[in-house]
Amino acid sequence: MTTASSMESPLATALSQLRRAIDQLKLSENDWNTLSTPRRVLEVAVPLRRDDGRVEMYKGYRVQYSTTRGPSKGGVRFHQDIDLDETVALAMLMTWKCALANLPYGGAKGGVAVNPKTLSLTENERLTRRYTSEILPIIGPERDIPAPDVGTDERNMAWMMDTYSVNAGFSVPGVVTGKPIVLGGSLGRTSATGDGVAISVREALKLRGINPDGATVAIQGFGKVGYWAAVALEEMGLKVVAVSDVNGGVTGFKSVSEVHAFVEKNGTVVGMPGTDRITNTELLHLPVDVLVPAALADSITEVSATGIKAKVVVEGANAPTTPGGDAIMNDKGILVVPDILANSGGVIVSYFEWVQDKQNYFWSAEEVKENLNSILMRAINDVAEN
Ligand code: NAD
Numbered sequence: 001m002t003t004a005s006s007m008e009s010p011l012a013t014a015l016s017q018l019r020r021a022i023d024q025l026k027l028s029e030n031d032w033n034t035l036s037t038p039r040r041v042l043e044v045a046v047p048l049r050r051d052d053g054r055v056e057m058y059k060g061y062r063v064q065y066s067t068t069r070g071p072s073k074g075g076v077r078f079h080q081d082i083d084l085d086e087t088v089a090l091a092m093l094m095t096w097k098c099a100l101a102n103l104p105y106g107g108a109k110g111g112v113a114v115n116p117k118t119l120s121l122t123e124n125e126r127l128t129r130r131y132t133s134e135i136l137p138i139i140g141p142e143r144d145i146p147a148p149d150v151g152t153d154e155r156n157m158a159w160m161m162d163t164y165s166v167n168a169g170f171s172v173p174g175v176v177t178g179k180p181i182v183l184g185g186s187l188g189r190t191s192a193t194g195d196g197v198a199i200s201v202r203e204a205l206k207l208r209g210i211n212p213d214g215a216t217v218a219i220q221g222f223g224k225v226g227y228w229a230a231v232a233l234e235e236m237g238l239k240v241v242a243v244s245d246v247n248g249g250v251t252g253f254k255s256v257s258e259v260h261a262f263v264e265k266n267g268t269v270v271g272m273p274g275t276d277r278i279t280n281t282e283l284l285h286l287p288v289d290v291l292v293p294a295a296l297a298d299s300i301t302e303v304s305a306t307g308i309k310a311k312v313v314v315e316g317a318n319a320p321t322t323p324g325g326d327a328i329m330n331d332k333g334i335l336v337v338p339d340i341l342a343n344s345g346g347v348i349v350s351y352f353e354w355v356q357d358k359q360n361y362f363w364s365a366e367e368v369k370e371n372l373n374s375i376l377m378r379a380i381n382d383v384a385e386n
Contacts (some may be wrong), residue, residue, distance in 0.1 A: 010089035016323050018092070039089050039106075040064040044134035046109060046112055047126045051120055058127065059083075059113045062135040064144055065091035066106035073098060073177075074150030075149025075331070076131075076156065077111035086297075093318055094347070097187060097340040101379050103351045108144050110135065115193045116151045122360040132163040139164070141358070147350050148178040150223075150296070154190075158183055163226055174357040177350035186353035188368035189346075194228025195369070196345020196376055197316045201229075202203045202236055202292050203380050204312045208314050208335055216288040220249070221281060221295030222259070222269055225316045225343065229292055230256040238290070243269055246295070249283040250275035264265050284308060293320035300325035308334065315339040341383055348375050 022032050046060045047118055048276035061084055064072040074094040077087075087109050095107025112131050116124060117151055138144055148157055158177045161183060164175045173184030181187065188195070205212045215238045219226045222243045230240045234256050242251040247268045249311060252275045253259050262272045268276060284291065284300065293299050294316030300308070301384030313329060314337040315321065321329070321336070329336055356362050363371075 001116035004372040009085055010200035010319050011085040011092075012090045013298075013319055013322055014089040030132050031242075038063050038065045038091060039067055040138065041084070042135060042138060043084060043202075044131070046127060046131045046134055047269050048123060048130065050123060060131045061087040062108065062109065062144070062146075063087045063091040064106065064108045064138065066095040067143075068106035069099060069106050070317075071106065071140075072144040073103070073105040073109035073350065074110065074144075074147065076146045076152050076160070077109070077115055077149040078127075078151030078156075079111065079114040080113060080115040080210065082111045082113050088275070090318055093340055094195055097344050097347055100340055100383070101344045101348050101351075101375055103347065105145075105347075105351070110146060111149070111151075125159055128152075128159040129163045132160045133167075136164065136167060139175060141172060145174070145354060146176050147346070148224075153224075154178055154180045154185065157185075157216060174241060174354055177353040178346075179353070183354075184357045186349055186356055187363065188372070189206065189349045189353055190224070191228040191232070192349035192368075192372060193225045193316070193343050193346035194230070194343065195232050195372060197229040197292060197294070197342055198232030198236060198344040199345070199373060199376050200380065201233060201238070201292070201312070201314050203326070203377070203384075204314060204337050205289065207384060208311055209288055210311065212238060213237040215290060216241045217290040217292060218283050218286045218288045219292045219294055219316075220244050220299060221293070221317060222263060222284055223294070224290070226294035227256070227260060227329060229294060229316055230259075241288060242278065242286055244278070244283045244295075245269050249278045249280055251275045251278055251286075273313055281307075281349075286310075290314060292316045295320070299321055300329070302328060305329050305332075308332070310334065313337070314342045318343065341379055344379065345372055345376060348372055 042062045044060045046058045091109035098105040157179045160176045165172045179185040222245045247270045287309045290312045291310035297319040300321040305325040305328035312335045
């Protein structure tokens with residue numbers, strides 16, 4: 001059994017949220033004991049031969065938090081700061097996210113404590129393949145299905161699928177999602193999390209009585225989630241007025257595509273001609289209708305939440321808010337759409353990908369979008385009504 005501590009680590013945050021949910025839903029201590037404990041935790045040592053011949057060891061993890069509703073499902077993160085506690089916390093969030101969207105999955109998470117920017121392409125491939133071999137006994141289309149997360153992308157998924165398939169002796173596309181389309185990936189998967197964030201923004205504004213047309217948005221993080229959310233929000237008629245990345249933020253640009261073109265060339269939003277530079281904290285405090293944290297965990301804290309002026313906060317990132325930050329936004333009357341709802345578009349379309357792989361029958365982009373909208377709207381309405 002685990003106990004919730006008042007310390008604000010991602011695991012402590014997740015446990016304290018679980019405690020509040022258990023109390024509110026009047027569930028028993030038996031439920032707390034079961035739901036606060038991960039079912040399977042694997043830590044592996046991943047050897048990597050660098051291009052210059054040196055061999056280095058990296059820590060890797062795979063946590064299957066729950067397998068009650070079906071195979072476990074969750075991303076693989078390559079980031080220097082990940083540890084077992086954070087991986088357990090993220091696997092717990094995946095469990096709630098899949099249940100909320102009513103997907104036939106439990107929750108998982110994994111990763112390697114490495115900065116992928118320090119790896120050459122061939123080193124990244126060797127590390128991904130070796131990590132896959134180390135966790136191979138516990139993954140599979142009916143057991144646990146990895147997907148991309150921070151620091152990994154569709155190429156890593158292709159290497160994972162190939163490593164698994166070589167061991168099986170035949171092609172097993174359903175072992176991972178977020179694959180390239182030619183290997184059995186789904187149309188619409190790349191933009192799915194951002195699309196879901198945008199749908200959540202639209203519905204939250206409706207609940208607040210704000211017309212989405214022309215409503216202003218600030219987005220922290222301009223990666224896979226932040227960028228695609230910005231694109232979808234602009235298409236819905238909202239005005240994205242500020243974006244940021246790890247180096248800082250900018251305002252004063254004309255369109256999201258203009259910022260994207262600059263980032264493709266320069267690797268950051270900072271320094272774009274014709275824009276004004278702001279810090280990540282200043283972005284959080286802009287007088288906008290909607291704030292979308294779409295970077296890493298713990299950016300909205302007791303301290304940073306006090307200056308938030310947005311009427312609606314839609315959590316694109318996983319666990320971007322600490323319990324202290326949550327309490328302050330609640331006191332200020334800000335409508336918060338939590339991560340397990342707002343960013344569930346990615347796992348919903350991952351589910352579609354897995355279904356298509358099982359059926360060997362692939363859907364059109366329109367079908368994917370329609371089904372994403374209907375599953376997410378059902379979850380949003382369930383939450384709004386309760
Ligand atoms: P990514 O690596 O593609 O992008 C992350 C972005 O955040 C980059 O722009 C980076 O520069 C920025 N960033 C990093 N540290 C920052 C900091 N300290 N301050 C400001 N910006 C910072 O990752 P992603 O896939 O977009 O994931 C972002 C978040 O969304 C993560 O919490 C991830 O777990 C969550 N998420 C991702 C998906 C998905 O489908 N990719 C699905 C659900 C949840």
